[in-house]
Amino acid sequence: MNVAITPAMLGQVVVSGILAGALYAMVALGLALIFGVMRVINIAHGPLLMLGAYTTFFIYQALGLNPYLTVPITMLVLFILGALLQRTLVYRVVDAPELSSLLLTFGISIALVNLAQLAFTSNLRTVEYVTGSYTLGPLAFSKSRLIAFVVAAALAGLVFLFLQRTRLGKAIRATSQSREVAMVCGVDVQRIHRITFGIAAALAGAGGALVSVIVAIQPEMGQIWTFKSFLVIVLGGAGNYPGALLGGVLLGLVEQLASLFLTTQLSEAVAYILLVLILLVRPTGLLGGRQT
Amino acid sequence: MRLTARIALVAGVVAAAACPAAAQQAPIRIGASLSLTGSYAKLGSNQHEGYKLCERDVNVKGGLLGRKVEFVVYDDQSAPPTAVRLYEKLITEDKVDGVMGPYSSPVTEAAANVTEKYKKVMVSPLAATTSIFRKGRKYIFMVISPAEGYLEGLIDIAAKRGLKTVAVVNEDTLFSKAAASGALELAKKRGLHVVYQEAYPKGNTDFSALLTKVKSLNPDVIAAATYFDDAVALTRQMKELNVNPRMYGVTVGGDLPEFYDTLRQNAEYIYGATQWEPTLPYPGQKEFLDAYRKEFGHDPSYHSAAGYAGCLVYTEGVKRAGSLDSDRVREALLKLETRTMFGDYKVDADGFQLAHKMALFQWLDGKKYTVWPDELASAKTRFPTPPWNQR
Numbered sequence: 001m002n003v004a005i006t007p008a009m010l011g012q013v014v015v016s017g018i019l020a021g022a023l024y025a026m027v028a029l030g031l032a033l034i035f036g037v038m039r040v041i042n043i044a045h046g047p048l049l050m051l052g053a054y055t056t057f058f059i060y061q062a063l064g065l066n067p068y069l070t071v072p073i074t075m076l077v078l079f080i081l082g083a084l085l086q087r088t089l090v091y092r093v094v095d096a097p098e099l100s101s102l103l104l105t106f107g108i109s110i111a112l113v114n115l116a117q118l119a120f121t122s123n124l125r126t127v128e129y130v131t132g133s134y135t136l137g138p139l140a141f142s143k144s145r146l147i148a149f150v151v152a153a154a155l156a157g158l159v160f161l162f163l164q165r166t167r168l169g170k171a172i173r174a175t176s177q178s179r180e181v182a183m184v185c186g187v188d189v190q191r192i193h194r195i196t197f198g199i200a201a202a203l204a205g206a207g208g209a210l211v212s213v214i215v216a217i218q219p220e221m222g223q224i225w226t227f228k229s230f231l232v233i234v235l236g237g238a239g240n241y242p243g244a245l246l247g248g249v250l251l252g253l254v255e256q257l258a259s260l261f262l263t264t265q266l267s268e269a270v271a272y273i274l275l276v277l278i279l280l281v282r283p284t285g286l287l288g289g290r291q292t
Numbered sequence: 293m294r295l296t297a298r299i300a301l302v303a304g305v306v307a308a309a310a311c312p313a314a315a316q317q318a319p320i321r322i323g324a325s326l327s328l329t330g331s332y333a334k335l336g337s338n339q340h341e342g343y344k345l346c347e348r349d350v351n352v353k354g355g356l357l358g359r360k361v362e363f364v365v366y367d368d369q370s371a372p373p374t375a376v377r378l379y380e381k382l383i384t385e386d387k388v389d390g391v392m393g394p395y396s397s398p399v400t401e402a403a404a405n406v407t408e409k410y411k412k413v414m415v416s417p418l419a420a421t422t423s424i425f426r427k428g429r430k431y432i433f434m435v436i437s438p439a440e441g442y443l444e445g446l447i448d449i450a451a452k453r454g455l456k457t458v459a460v461v462n463e464d465t466l467f468s469k470a471a472a473s474g475a476l477e478l479a480k481k482r483g484l485h486v487v488y489q490e491a492y493p494k495g496n497t498d499f500s501a502l503l504t505k506v507k508s509l510n511p512d513v514i515a516a517a518t519y520f521d522d523a524v525a526l527t528r529q530m531k532e533l534n535v536n537p538r539m540y541g542v543t544v545g546g547d548l549p550e551f552y553d554t555l556r557q558n559a560e561y562i563y564g565a566t567q568w569e570p571t572l573p574y575p576g577q578k579e580f581l582d583a584y585r586k587e588f589g590h591d592p593s594y595h596s597a598a599g600y601a602g603c604l605v606y607t608e609g610v611k612r613a614g615s616l617d618s619d620r621v622r623e624a625l626l627k628l629e630t631r632t633m634f635g636d637y638k639v640d641a642d643g644f645q646l647a648h649k650m651a652l653f654q655w656l657d658g659k660k661y662t663v664w665p666d667e668l669a670s671a672k673t674r675f676p677t678p679p680w681n682q683r
Contacts, residue, residue, distance in 0.1 A: 256500060
């Protein structure tokens with residue numbers, strides 16, 4: 001069925017795409033960090049986001065705290081969890097063939113989802129905090145999605161500053177470029193790995209906190225985020241941090257524009273076709289993969 | 293002494309073999325896979341509780357054919373291929389005596405291929421898609437009203453109130469597609485103009501682009517064939533994008549208490565289709581509600597009630613057949629006409645449900661009131677739905 005598409009409609013959809021894209025970018029940045037530093041594709045990234053959403057939900061429920069104020073707490077909880085996962089499990093597969101790390105993180109993913117089912121049940125939980133939107137001329141900015149956009153953009157920016165400016169951030173980038181040289185320069189690589197995994201988990205957790213205000217929380221909510229994040233980092237260039245940001249916004253836009261001009265049903269297909277095309281033309285992603 | 297002991301023992305064994313009491317005989321095992329996890333987890337778990345309560349009640353009343361009943365339930369994770377594997381396992385490895393249906397049309401459609409292959413009667417209480425029952429299958433029985441009729445009440449009220457245009461959106465899965473095509477059909481029949489139709493993939497929670505298009509057409513009615521998550525997301529984004537139909541109705545999910553808990557005042561005025569409400573005046577309703585609340589500590593949804601009623605229908609079929617033999621139970625279920633706390637049961641030669649009635653409710657002041665059909669209505673509909681900024 002054909003609908004005449006007006007500039008206002010196009011504008012609305014671009015707004016929605018950018019709002020969604022920033023969140024994709026922030027969550028995917030975590031996945032990109034782990035891949036860049038350790039060459040591990042963390043399948044459990046989405047389930048970590050789910051745990052972040054539950055953390056927010058329980059704090060919100062117990063203390064009635066504004067869900068956006070729980071973001072730092074959720075990030076701290078997930079940072080500790082991520083560092084623990086690295087220390088106990090993931091460090092074993094960092095130098096192993098890539099299949100080992102895929103299997104391990106896949107296992108962690110299944111375990112987390114099932115533990116969540118046991119502990120939290122599959123009841124749908126919701127954090128109803130803001131509804132409605134701000135309007136600007138013909139454009140509507142969903143309140144919950146706009147706040148998610150702002151927080152996600154700010155956090156992604158902070159992580160960038162951290163990577164660029166601080167000694168620790170530089171050590172992370174050094175490890176990502178060459179572990180051996182970093183080690184020779186006196187960087188404690190194991191510690192860097194733990195911190196990296198912690199930051200990645202914290203970013204997923206922040207994503208969970210922001211998403212909890214938008215969709216219902218249940219143990220299975222995370223997996224789709226693993227796929228989206230993976231798509232984002234391949235689009236942008238695996239292990240390339242600015243690439244993850246570009247990929248995120250691109251994915252958000254492509255999904256929304258495909259929904260507008262084609263159908264919502266085809267939007268996912270279009271995103272994956274784009275992935276295949278980019279891999280054909282630029283196998284290392286838009287901004288190129290990790291430099292070695 | 294030893295000799296007498298041995299004689300006593302032998303006598304005991306003979307006696308036990310000669311007059312078997314219900315408790316001593318092996319129980320009748322009924323197998324099912326249910327969506328206990330995955331995207332249908334909430335609804336599948338409710339159905340599971342219906343089965344559990346039925347199992348308890350049948351056993352309290354002396355069991356079935358003098359034997360206890362025991363459910364063997366596995367989790368199909370809301371995935372049709374998993375259900376296929378589990379029904380194979382139930383029938384060939386666990387060798388269960390009977391099976392009951394899983395949750396949802398897509399899963400039932402897949403599982404029915406297995407139960408047909410092994411000629412097992414499957415009463416499927418939560419499959420509402422007509423096509424499942426129109427493929428020449430012999431052993432599958434329907435309990436709830438078909439998907440095509442879900443939005444009949446919404447369209448009927450719209451037509452009576454003189455509304456002109458309708459937009460239909462649906463999740464791209466078996467049940468939702470059938471509900472949407474039923475709504476399209478009914479709308480045309482009632483002289484409403486369908487201005488827009490679009491399907492979206494399962495798991496979709498961002499409807500910005502779809503609603504932007506719907507908004508530009510400004511339909512009088514939005515009929516949405518949904519499950520839970522999408523119904524909530526759709527409603528929230530309708531508010532965000534200020535989409536204001538004069539009637540808005542959803543199929544599944546809108547009837548759950550969580551729907552209101554999540555959306556609060558934003559759920560007001562929304563219509564929902566339902567197979568069953570606790571307030572409907574059917575026999576045994578009060579006993580069912582009391583027992584369910586006591587057992588599980590919360591109210592049943594229609595999935596719970598359909599699960600319970602489907603299990604009653606199956607056990608009634610076995611009772612009338614006097615056996616667990618598939619063909620005899622099938623004959624009994626084809627002839628059966630009954631009314632449970634869920635409503636009427638009567639099927640045609642395909643096992644397709646003819647007697648059960650759908651109802652339409654509206655969320656009003658935090659409660660669901662049945663507004664259609666007139667003979668079951670508990671309140672008058674509040675019409676039209678005011679714009680979001682006036683609620």
